[in-house]
Amino acid sequence: MAGNKIILHLRAETKPREARAALTPKTVKELLDTGNFEIYVEEAPQSTFKTEEYAKVGAKIVPFESWKTAPKNRIIYGLKELPEETFPLIHDHIQFAHCYKNQAGWEDVLSRFPYGGGTLYDLEFLENDQGRRVAAFGYYAGFAGAALGVLDWSFKQLNSDSKNLPGVSPYPNEDLLINHVKTELSKAHKKTGKYPTVLIIGALGRCGSGAIDLCTKVGIPESNLLKWDMNETKKGGPFQEIADSDIFINCIYLSKPIPPFINYDLLNNENRKLRTIVDVSADTTNPHNPVPVYTIATQFDDPTVLVETTKGPKLSVISIDHLPSLLPRESSEFFARDLLPSLKQLPNKATAPVWKKAEDLYKHHVARLNKPKF
Ligand SMILES: NC(=O)c1ccc[n+]([C@@H]2O[C@H](COP(=O)([O-])OP(=O)(O)OC[C@H]3O[C@@H](n4cnc5c(N)ncnc54)[C@H](O)[C@@H]3O)[C@@H](O)[C@H]2O)c1
Numbered sequence: 001m002a003g004n005k006i007i008l009h010l011r012a013e014t015k016p017r018e019a020r021a022a023l024t025p026k027t028v029k030e031l032l033d034t035g036n037f038e039i040y041v042e043e044a045p046q047s048t049f050k051t052e053e054y055a056k057v058g059a060k061i062v063p064f065e066s067w068k069t070a071p072k073n074r075i076i077y078g079l080k081e082l083p084e085e086t087f088p089l090i091h092d093h094i095q096f097a098h099c100y101k102n103q104a105g106w107e108d109v110l111s112r113f114p115y116g117g118g119t120l121y122d123l124e125f126l127e128n129d130q131g132r133r134v135a136a137f138g139y140y141a142g143f144a145g146a147a148l149g150v151l152d153w154s155f156k157q158l159n160s161d162s163k164n165l166p167g168v169s170p171y172p173n174e175d176l177l178i179n180h181v182k183t184e185l186s187k188a189h190k191k192t193g194k195y196p197t198v199l200i201i202g203a204l205g206r207c208g209s210g211a212i213d214l215c216t217k218v219g220i221p222e223s224n225l226l227k228w229d230m231n232e233t234k235k236g237g238p239f240q241e242i243a244d245s246d247i248f249i250n251c252i253y254l255s256k257p258i259p260p261f262i263n264y265d266l267l268n269n270e271n272r273k274l275r276t277i278v279d280v281s282a283d284t285t286n287p288h289n290p291v292p293v294y295t296i297a298t299q300f301d302d303p304t305v306l307v308e309t310t311k312g313p314k315l316s317v318i319s320i321d322h323l324p325s326l327l328p329r330e331s332s333e334f335f336a337r338d339l340l341p342s343l344k345q346l347p348n349k350a351t352a353p354v355w356k357k358a359e360d361l362y363k364h365h366v367a368r369l370n371k372p373k374f
Contacts, residue, residue: 005038006346010059011067011078011095012044017300019048019170019328020335022079022094022123027336027343029057036347040074042066048170048328067091075346079123081109088116096123100365107369114366121358126342129353135338138206140324140331141280142251143174145207146198146214147181147326148303148318149247149278153196154181154188156275161314167301174330181218195220197273199242201261202251203227207280211249237261237290242274249278250291257288264309267293272312276304282321297321 008031010023021044023031031037041054043064051061067076068087076091081098084105089112097120099106113120126134152165171177189195198215202208208229215225226245233239237259242248243266250261267274283289284297293307294317304316324331345352349359 004347005036006349007038007040007071007074008343008346009040009062009067009070009074009076009091010042010044010054011076012042012064013046013078013080014065014083015080017046017170018080018322018325019046020079020325020332021047021049021328022077022332022336024332024336025049025053025057025059026333027340028054028059030340031343032058034344036344040066040070048172048332084108086112089113089118090116092119092121094121094123098124100125100361110365111369113362114369119359120362121355122362123339125361126339126354126358134342134354135335136206137324137331137335138251139210139213139334140327142207142210142212142249142323143214144177144210144323144326144331145251145278145280145318145320146200146211146249147177147218148320148323149198149249149276150181150196150215150218150220151184152276152304152316152318153247154184156314156316157188157192158184164302164306164316165304167299168303168326169300170326170328172329174327177327178214178217181214185218185220195224196246197224197226197244198247198249199226199228199245200249200251201228201233202253202281204229205251205253207251208249211251211278211280233258233261238263238266240266243267243269243272244274246273247276247278248274249280251280252290254281254283254286254288254290258290260292261290262293264293267307267309267315268311270311272309272315275313275315277307277315277317279317279319280323282319284319284321291317293317294319300326 028039039059040062041059043051055061072090077094099109128134155165200208200211242262279291294305298305298319303318307315309315342354349355
């Protein structure tokens with residue numbers, strides 16, 4: 001702290017094609033307006049936000065990757081995991097670190113914090129008093145996934161089966177994405193005289209509500225949307241209704257083994273309507289993946305993978321695991337806005353439940369380190 005101010009240092013994202021940012025110019029302004037913050041923002045060549053936008057609201061612009069040599073009293077704030085390096089981390093870091101669920105290499109990632117005397121506040125596990133996550137990117141994952149699903153279905157109506165949906169790049173804003181999807185959908189509608197039926201499972205969650213909103217915004221009639229959640233799947237899969245829909249969007253949070261939603265018996269059928277699966281949940285490598293008809297995570301530059309069916313029309317899966325990056329500006333704004341009330345509590349970090357719980361969780365996992373590397 002400088003005086004009693006919290007000093008935040010927004011780290012530039014370096015993961016390939018990551019254009020999102022943990023803090024947006026709007027949220028920087030809101031934090032500065034409280035009088036409790038001093039904010040440094042790194043020059044970030046990949047970011048969808050320009051450094052001038054941050055400077056205009058009062059942030060101090062600092063060089064790319066300058067967090068590494070920044071004074072220890074700054075809280076380093078970023079979204080994605082740090083590049084694979086080994087030097088000890090002396091600062092407090094707020095970020096997604098992906099090292100609490102025994103992921104490959106978790107000990108190497110986590111041990112850098114106690115080694116340097118820093119602390120990790122993992123964004124994935126920031127919870128309010130009721131144990132609900134305070135901020136997540138799910139809404140725009142569902143929104144972007146549904147957009148790609150509708151694009152793929154439309155593409156299939158307009159092109160021969162020898163062609164696959166071309167790659168996509170991040171859209172500067174939501175309106176441009178919606179207009180593009182609307183245009184392709186209306187071309188397909190003109191040709192076929194129909195709109196796709198879309199079955200969304202996990203419809204009551206964050207991803208599910210984003211998927212529903214996209215479908216509505218591009219003009220798919222309400223009567224074409226089937227919104228399923230726990231109630232509708234309690235009878236147990238596989239479900240014929242999926243094969244009978246044009247697009248299936250899986251948005252569930254998989255917390256325990258469940259029977260598959262779909263299998264090859266249902267897919268290998270000449271009467272199958274299903275052309276596109278969007279697996280927003282993307283539990284691709286999970287042995288209990290309820291959509292066990294593909295094995296790879298697809299990418300924006302080649303969004304679909306073919307399902308090896310023996311009967312019925314061509315069927316593809318979209319299984320991109322970083323969907324919100326398709327709309328970096330809106331998804332960053334959405335996430336930052338949700339996190340803002342918690343960020344405003346940083347001056348009381350030691351006692352505010354959201355930060356206290358995150359610190360306790362960090363200590364819990366540090367205690368699990370088998371052979372501390374420090
Ligand atoms: N692909 C991506 O880029 C991306 C981005 C963000 C999140 N995700 C993933 O999407 C998933 C969902 O995230 P969320 O934030 O929307 O979660 P959430 O908790 O807000 O919603 C999940 C919904 O799934 C429902 N559900 C769970 N099990 C079900 C079942 N067996 N049948 C029917 N409904 C079921 C829940 O009732 C809930 O409504 C997570 O696995 C998350 O990791 C993917």
